[in-house]
Amino acid sequence: MYAFLRRLSGDDLYDLYLLNHKRCLKKHKLMSKKNFYQATLDKKWSGIKRCC
Amino acid sequence: MKKYFKNIVWVLLALLGALAFSTIALSRNESINAVWFITAAVCIYMIAYRFYASWIAAKVLVIDEHRKTPALRLQNDKDFIPTDKWIVFGHHFAAIAGPGPLVGPTLAAQFGYLPGMLWILIGAVLGGAVQDMTTLFFSTRRNGKSLGQMARDEIGVIGGTASLIGTFLIMVILIAVLGLVVVNAMKHSPWATSTVAATIPIAIFIGIYLRSIRTGRVLEASLIGFGLLLLAVFAGGLIDHSQTLRTYFDHDSLTLAWAIIFYGFAAAVLPVWLLLAPRDYLSTFVKLGTVIVLAVAIITLQPEIKMPALTQFTDGTGPIFGGSLFPFVFITIACGSISGFHSLIASGTTPKLLDNEKYIPMIGYGAMLLESFVAIMALIAATVLEPGIFFAINSPVGVVGSEAVDAIQKINSWGFKVTVEEMELLAKNMGETSLFARTGGAPSLAVGMANIFGKAFGTNLLAMWYHFAIMFEAIFILTTLDAGTRVGRFMLQDMIGNIYPKFGQTSWMPSIILSSAIVVSCWGYFLYIGVIDPNGGVNILWPLFGIANQMLAAIALSVGTGILIKSNKLKYAWVTGLPLIWLIIVTTTAAYQKIFSQDIRVGFLAAARNLTDKINTGLIEDSKISITHQLIFNQKLDAFITLFLLIILWTVVIDMLRISFFKKN
Numbered sequence: 127m128y129a130f131l132r133r134l135s136g137d138d139l140y141d142l143y144l145l146n147h148k149r150c151l152k153k154h155k156l157m158s159k160k161n162f163y164q165a166t167l168d169k170k171w172s173g174i175k176r177c178c
Numbered sequence: 179m180k181k182y183f184k185n186i187v188w189v190l191l192a193l194l195g196a197l198a199f200s201t202i203a204l205s206r207n208e209s210i211n212a213v214w215f216i217t218a219a220v221c222i223y224m225i226a227y228r229f230y231a232s233w234i235a236a237k238v239l240v241i242d243e244h245r246k247t248p249a250l251r252l253q254n255d256k257d258f259i260p261t262d263k264w265i266v267f268g269h270h271f272a273a274i275a276g277p278g279p280l281v282g283p284t285l286a287a288q289f290g291y292l293p294g295m296l297w298i299l300i301g302a303v304l305g306g307a308v309q310d311m312t313t314l315f316f317s318t319r320r321n322g323k324s325l326g327q328m329a330r331d332e333i334g335v336i337g338g339t340a341s342l343i344g345t346f347l348i349m350v351i352l353i354a355v356l357g358l359v360v361v362n363a364m365k366h367s368p369w370a371t372s373t374v375a376a377t378i379p380i381a382i383f384i385g386i387y388l389r390s391i392r393t394g395r396v397l398e399a400s401l402i403g404f405g406l407l408l409l410a411v412f413a414g415g416l417i418d419h420s421q422t423l424r425t426y427f428d429h430d431s432l433t434l435a436w437a438i439i440f441y442g443f444a445a446a447v448l449p450v451w452l453l454l455a456p457r458d459y460l461s462t463f464v465k466l467g468t469v470i471v472l473a474v475a476i477i478t479l480q481p482e483i484k485m486p487a488l489t490q491f492t493d494g495t496g497p498i499f500g501g502s503l504f505p506f507v508f509i510t511i512a513c514g515s516i517s518g519f520h521s522l523i524a525s526g527t528t529p530k531l532l533d534n535e536k537y538i539p540m541i542g543y544g545a546m547l548l549e550s551f552v553a554i555m556a557l558i559a560a561t562v563l564e565p566g567i568f569f570a571i572n573s574p575v576g577v578v579g580s581e582a583v584d585a586i587q588k589i590n591s592w593g594f595k596v597t598v599e600e601m602e603l604l605a606k607n608m609g610e611t612s613l614f615a616r617t618g619g620a621p622s623l624a625v626g627m628a629n630i631f632g633k634a635f636g637t638n639l640l641a642m643w644y645h646f647a648i649m650f651e652a653i654f655i656l657t658t659l660d661a662g663t664r665v666g667r668f669m670l671q672d673m674i675g676n677i678y679p680k681f682g683q684t685s686w687m688p689s690i691i692l693s694s695a696i697v698v699s700c701w702g703y704f705l706y707i708g709v710i711d712p713n714g715g716v717n718i719l720w721p722l723f724g725i726a727n728q729m730l731a732a733i734a735l736s737v738g739t740g741i742l743i744k745s746n747k748l749k750y751a752w753v754t755g756l757p758l759i760w761l762i763i764v765t766t767t768a769a770y771q772k773i774f775s776q777d778i779r780v781g782f783l784a785a786a787r788n789l790t791d792k793i794n795t796g797l798i799e800d801s802k803i804s805i806t807h808q809l810i811f812n813q814k815l816d817a818f819i820t821l822f823l824l825i826i827l828w829t830v831v832i833d834m835l836r837i838s839f840f841k842k843n
Binding site: 160167 | 396
């Protein structure tokens with residue numbers, strides 16, 4: 127349940143990123159948690175994200 | 179045997195749904211329990227999802243679970259990221275469900291509970307959910323292309339440009355009308371104003387907490403934020419009781435409108451991590467929690483619906499907004515039934531996250547059904563109120579008069595019983611000085627919710643529940659307002675960037691400030707119109723938003739129908755074609771009436787003529803002449819915008835038909 131809540135709220139995004147990086151994104155430079163968090167937010171708010 | 183058993187369950191479900199539906203539809207002049215609403219809705223959603231959505235997926239769209247989605251093929255760790263289906267569902271639902279499904283059904287309750295309920299259920303199942311699902315599918319099959327891009331590719335430059343302009347216009351009008359809803363909920367209410375104001379520093383604190391103190395700890399920060407929001411509601415009560423403090427938060431509509439305009443500008447200019455992102459996290463938790471608690475409370479309490487099935491206002495004389503049942507109930511309830519804006523999300527981030535096509539029905543169709551359910555709950559919360567109270571809260575001063583006695587007399591003359599003492603007691607219980615003419619739908623919904631929560635958890639905290647509900651609605655609205663302003667800013671930067679490339683750099687400060695100021699001025703102007711309008715603003719702005727939103731839905735359905743016809747699936751084109759035809763009829767009729775109707779509460783031009791006549795015959799006081807000239811200009815501007823939208827819609831539809839049938843590739 128706790129894991130599901132973390133997943134749903136986006137709490138474990140960085141953990142997932144680390145896992146993903148180890149698996150298939152090795153050629154990219156590993157981002158620090160802070161940089162990753164900021165990049166995720168910038169990306170999230172760059173288009174239409176909300177409606178009525 | 180197992181299959182046989184399953185079939186029996188579905189037949190029983192269908193019978194139960196039919197029983198609930200007919201009970202609601204055929205009840206006249208007798209009280210009806212809200213549980214019938216919930217039963218009818220749940221049965222219809224389940225059957226629609228199991229049979230209609232599955233049939234569309236299998237036969238019309240031919241979903242292929244072995245086909246790689248763009249998220250897998252184009253994975254780049256930026257836009258295209260294969261994501262767990264529940265996360266995509268959560269993201270999609272959070273993005274489509276804003277304050278629209280709460281406000282629309284509340285306003286439409288002036289026609290009675292029946293038209294709204296029928297349109298929410300039928301519209302969502304046959305229209306809204308189909309639009310969302312097909313758009314999601316077509317976008318997924320086209321590398322996650324946006325609606326505008328698909329319209330441009332499938333219909334041509336006209337379709338693409340129309341959807342771009344349509345989106346921007348909807349954004350502007352939507353933000354204005356939502357701003358108006360918040361303003362009307364806060365005017366001369368120190369408790370509501372202080373609570374809503376407190377959400378801003380709380381969001382900023384959470385933003386700093388997430389960025390610098392405990393980076394990325396969303397769950398933890400959201401829980402702290404939620405606790406602080408509850409504290410803000412409680413502290414609002416203390417402020418309201420303090421003679422000195424309450425004066426700082428006791429303001430009229432115009433001052434509050436300026437505050438909202440300033441807030442929108444700040445939100446568009448400030449970094450996302452500081453205000454928008456933390457507010458978004460908080461709103462998701464507050465939204466989910468409140469909606470779940472409301473559903474549980476309605477099911478447990480089984481409140482009686484007090485509003486009649488149909489009121490006399492179906493003829494268009496309603497106090498909340500002018501216009502007859504057809505077409506205005508269909509544009510008043512947009513979100514919750516069918517909303518064009520959803521197609522932007524379904525062709526935005528959602529298709530880029532989807533890791534298997536087989537989840538398209540669950541996310542595209544299912545999330546819309548859930549939003550429709552939120553709309554049904556809003557309708558219940560509005561209709562469990564005594565109709566007299568509902569109309570006293572929602573009728574603007576221009577219709578019932580500014581004095582309580584006049585307003586009560588007018589409402590009683592419509593056949594709805596309510597007394598001045600009742601309204602005073604209600605206002606006192608809710609911690610307000612008055613609840614008259616609180617137009618916009620938010621206060622009456624909050625009173626309805628507070629009544630339901632009060633009965634479930636104790637009536638001694640009614641004022642607290644009322645202000646919690648106001649805060650809940652304001653959080654929804656401000657999230658759309660600030661994010662919408664920012665999106666508008668990006669759109670404008672993109673458009674002007676085509677002419678002057680430097681302006682297109684989204685991080686260039688002069689461009690940020692100038693484009694944000696332009697977007698804020700656009701919706702700020704409409705908000706100002708709404709605030710100075712004696713008919714409460716909702717009468718002007720909400721139909722305009724509805725027409726624009728349904729027009730965008732028609733564009734999305736045109737794209738879908740065009741694709742179906744072009745891919746030799748003409749026999750299935752009715753799936754998107756039927757809701758499209760309905761929307762064309764509804765929006766065209768509504769637009770025609772809003773422009774040409776002779777009724778001054780419906781037709782923009784008639785209202786402008788009426789005001790001009792009043793000036794000419796000296797019926798307007800000298801001090802109000804300049805504001806009346808402004809109102810005349812606004813009415814003409816609204817007529818022009820409506821006409822413009824209508825022309826765009828018909829151009830897109832005709833072009834779609836031309837390309838589908840006469841232009842063979």
